[in-house]
Amino acid sequence: MTVQDIRAFNRFYTNVIGALDYSRHLYAPYTLTESRVLYELAHSPRTDAADLRAELTLDAGYLSRILNKFEQDGLIERTPSRRDPRRRRVTLTARGRETAALLAERADESVGALLATVPPAERPRLSEAMRTVRTLLSDGRPPRREDVVLREPGPGDLGWIVARNAALYAAEYGWNADYEGLVARIVADFAEDHDPHLERVWIAELDGRPVGCVMCVRDDAPATARLRLLLVEPGTRGLGIGDRLVTAVIDFARGVGYRDLVLWTNDVLAAARRIYQRHGFVLVAEKPHRSFGKDLTGQDWRLDLTGTGE
Amino acid sequence: MTVQDIRAFNRFYTNVIGALDYSRHLYAPYTLTESRVLYELAHSPRTDAADLRAELTLDAGYLSRILNKFEQDGLIERTPSRRDPRRRRVTLTARGRETAALLAERADESVGALLATVPPAERPRLSEAMRTVRTLLSDGRPPRREDVVLREPGPGDLGWIVARNAALYAAEYGWNADYEGLVARIVADFAEDHDPHLERVWIAELDGRPVGCVMCVRDDAPATARLRLLLVEPGTRGLGIGDRLVTAVIDFARGVGYRDLVLWTNDVLAAARRIYQRHGFVLVAEKPHRSFGKDLTGQDWRLDLTGTGE
DNA sequence: CGGTATCTCTGACTGAGTCAACTATCTATC
DNA sequence: GATAGATAGTTGACTCAGTCAGAGATACCG
Known part of the structure; x- marks a missing residue:
C-alpha cells in the first residue's frame, strides 16, 4: 500500500530534517524560516515581498516582521515597486549576501556530515532516488x-x-x-x-x-x-x-x-x-x-x- | 554536487510535508507532535514514557504534559513500571486506539490526495525511490x-x-x-x-x-x-x-x-x-x-x- | 551508606507563527 | 469617473508548541 510507504517516508524524513536542524546554531542568529527567506532572496535577488509570501507560503504579518528585522540588521533594502506602489521590492545588501552565504555554508556542512555517512559509491543512487521522488511528487505533471x-x-x-x-x-x-x-x-x-x-x-x-x-x-x-x-x-x-x-x-x-x-x-x-x-x-x-x-x-x-x- | 542535491531535496520535501500538514485540522483537536505520540503508542502499544521520549526526541516536560492531556481525554492510562518504579508504563485505552485510528485515517486521506497526483504506473517507482533514500540515509548503517x-x-x-x-x-x-x-x-x-x-x-x-x-x-x-x-x-x-x-x-x-x-x-x-x-x-x-x-x-x-x- | 544519575512532573518562560484590523492602492464594472 | 471588491503591506494582540530549571522519587555504584 503506497500511502503507507509515503507516510513512513514522511515520518522518516521529518526526522532527517529535524536532525539537520537540531543544532539550532545552524541558523544563528536567525531562525529556520528566516533563513529560508534569506535563501530565497539570495537565489532570486530582486523580489517583492508578495512573491516571497507566495513562494514560501508565509503569513503576511510574519513576513513583514522578518523583513523588518532583516532591514534593521542591514541585510536588505526595501523600496516601493514601480509597477505597483503597494508592493515592496526587497533587495539584498552586500551584507545580506554575505549572511546568506554564511548560512548556506553552514547548511552545506551539516548536510555534508549527513552525506558522509553514505558510501561514495551509493551517492549517485541517492541523488537519483531523490530526483525521482521530486519529479513524481512535484505537481505530478505528466511527462510530455x-x-x-x-x-x-x-x-x-x-x-x-x-x-x-x-x-x-x-x-x-x-x-x-x-x-x-x-x-x-x-x-x-x-x-x-x-x-x-x-x-x-x-x-x-x-x-x-x-x-x-x-x-x-x-x-x-x-x-x-x-x-x-x-x-x-x-x-x-x-x-x-x-x-x-x-x-x-x-x-x-x-x-x-x-x-x-x-x-x-x-x-x-x-x-x-x-x-x-x-x-x-x-x-x-x-x-x-x-x-x-x-x-x-x-x-x-x-x-x-x-x-x-x- | 550531491550536497546541493540533498539541500534542494530538503527544501522541496519541507514544502511537501508543510503542504500535508497545512490544514491543521488534520490533527484536530491535537497537534502534530501529539499525534506523533499517539501514532507511536498505537504501533508499540505498551511503552514507557522514557521510550517515547527517546524515540521521538521530545522534551521530558513537554511529553509529560502531552500525556497528562491524553489521560484527561481518556486516551491512555499510566501505571508505574514494575521493573523500575520511576518509569511510567503508558497504555492506550480503547478510546485512545479509536482516536489514533481516526488520525491515521485523516493522514491517509491527505497523503492519498497527494498520491492521486502520481500516475498509478509510476507509484512503484515512487515507493522504490523512497525506500532507497531511506535505506541510504538511515543512520548510514552499512548493509550487513x-x-x-x-x-x-x-x-x-x-x-x-x-x-x-x-x-x-x-x-x-x-x-x-x-x-x-x-x-x-x-x-x-x-x-x-x-x-x-x-x-x-x-x-x-x-x-x-x-x-x-x-x-x-x-x-x-x-x-x-x-x-x-x-x-x-x-x-x-x-x-x-x-x-x-x-x-x-x-x-x-x-x-x-x-x-x-x-x-x-x-x-x-x-x-x-x-x-x-x-x-x-x-x-x-x-x-x-x-x-x-x-x-x-x-x-x-x-x-x-x-x-x-x- | 552516600553520591550520582535517571525518570517524571510542574512552574515559568520564550518565541515562532496566527489572526484581525487598518491603510493604501489596484482592478473591474456600471 | 465613481464605486465596490480584491490585494499589498503593517501593526497589535494573541496562542500555544516547545524549552529550561528545579524538585521529588528512585535506581545504580562504590
Whole structure:
C-alpha cells in the first residue's frame, strides 16, 4: 500500500530534517524560516515581498516582521515597486549576501556530515532516488512527448532490453524464462555482428532513463528488414513512444534501401498491433504455437516500403 | 554536487510535508507532535514514557504534559513500571486506539490526495525511490552480510546480468559493446537450454535488488564445470558477496559430481582474482588477446573439486 | 551508606507563527 | 469617473508548541 510507504517516508524524513536542524546554531542568529527567506532572496535577488509570501507560503504579518528585522540588521533594502506602489521590492545588501552565504555554508556542512555517512559509491543512487521522488511528487505533471528522445544504445542498454522484455511479459502475460532466452539471443546476435548501416537499435529515453526500445535487422528474404523487440514501459504508454520507435524503424529501413519491412508478434499484444496497423502494416499470416509456457497465436505482418512513401 | 542535491531535496520535501500538514485540522483537536505520540503508542502499544521520549526526541516536560492531556481525554492510562518504579508504563485505552485510528485515517486521506497526483504506473517507482533514500540515509548503517541472500534468477534477472556486466566493465575498464554481446550470448545459451541439475545461475539480492551474480555451466571437458559472469555491484563490495557466490558454485559443482571447476578471466580484474585464489583456484594458463576494444591478458584458472573437499 | 544519575512532573518562560484590523492602492464594472 | 471588491503591506494582540530549571522519587555504584 503506497500511502503507507509515503507516510513512513514522511515520518522518516521529518526526522532527517529535524536532525539537520537540531543544532539550532545552524541558523544563528536567525531562525529556520528566516533563513529560508534569506535563501530565497539570495537565489532570486530582486523580489517583492508578495512573491516571497507566495513562494514560501508565509503569513503576511510574519513576513513583514522578518523583513523588518532583516532591514534593521542591514541585510536588505526595501523600496516601493514601480509597477505597483503597494508592493515592496526587497533587495539584498552586500551584507545580506554575505549572511546568506554564511548560512548556506553552514547548511552545506551539516548536510555534508549527513552525506558522509553514505558510501561514495551509493551517492549517485541517492541523488537519483531523490530526483525521482521530486519529479513524481512535484505537481505530478505528466511527462510530455518532447521529453522523450530516441538515441542509440549505450553500455547496458541491450541488457536492459532483455531484462524489461522478460520482466514485463512475465508480469503481463505470464511468459516464462524461454522468452528471456529468446530476447537475449536476439540482442546477442545483434551485438556480435551487425552492419550499422543496415541494422540498428533505438532506445527511447525519458528524463535520462530508458523507457522503450526497438530493433531493426536484416531478414533472410532479400531487401527485407525485420522489426523486433518493440517495447514501451507501461508507465509511459500513451505518449506516442511506440509510434515514434516504429516510425524510426520505417524511415531508417526505407532510407537505406529495404523494400519490405516484416515483423512477428503475437495476437495477445493488442496495443502493439494497433501501432503496426496505424503505420500501414498488414497481417499476412497467423499460426498458433506453444512458446514461453503459453499457447499463443503468432502473427506475421508486412509493410511495403516501396509504396506511397511520403 | 550531491550536497546541493540533498539541500534542494530538503527544501522541496519541507514544502511537501508543510503542504500535508497545512490544514491543521488534520490533527484536530491535537497537534502534530501529539499525534506523533499517539501514532507511536498505537504501533508499540505498551511503552514507557522514557521510550517515547527517546524515540521521538521530545522534551521530558513537554511529553509529560502531552500525556497528562491524553489521560484527561481518556486516551491512555499510566501505571508505574514494575521493573523500575520511576518509569511510567503508558497504555492506550480503547478510546485512545479509536482516536489514533481516526488520525491515521485523516493522514491517509491527505497523503492519498497527494498520491492521486502520481500516475498509478509510476507509484512503484515512487515507493522504490523512497525506500532507497531511506535505506541510504538511515543512520548510514552499512548493509550487513546477513541482509544478502542468494536466490535463483527471476524474470528480467538474466537481462540484468547483461546490463550490469556491460555497464560496469564499460565504466571501469572501457570495454566496448562486444562484451555486452558476449554476455548476452552466454545468458542466451543458458536460458535456451540448460540442465537445471548441472547448470545454474545465482543472483545475490540485497534489500530486494540484485547486487551480484554468478553462473555455473558444463564445460566441454568431461566432468568439468565452468564458472562464469561473476559480478558484484561496486556499492556492495566488501560484504563477502563474491565469496558467497563462488562458494555457492563450488558447493554446487562438487555436489552434483563435477571433478573440476574452471574459469576464464582477465588479469585486470584484480578483486575477482583474489576471490578465486582464496578459494583454491590455481592459474593454469595466461594469454594476451584483443577483445572488447582493449588489449587484455586472459587467464585460465582451475580448481580440483576431488581434492580435500571438507 | 552516600553520591550520582535517571525518570517524571510542574512552574515559568520564550518565541515562532496566527489572526484581525487598518491603510493604501489596484482592478473591474456600471 | 465613481464605486465596490480584491490585494499589498503593517501593526497589535494573541496562542500555544516547545524549552529550561528545579524538585521529588528512585535506581545504580562504590
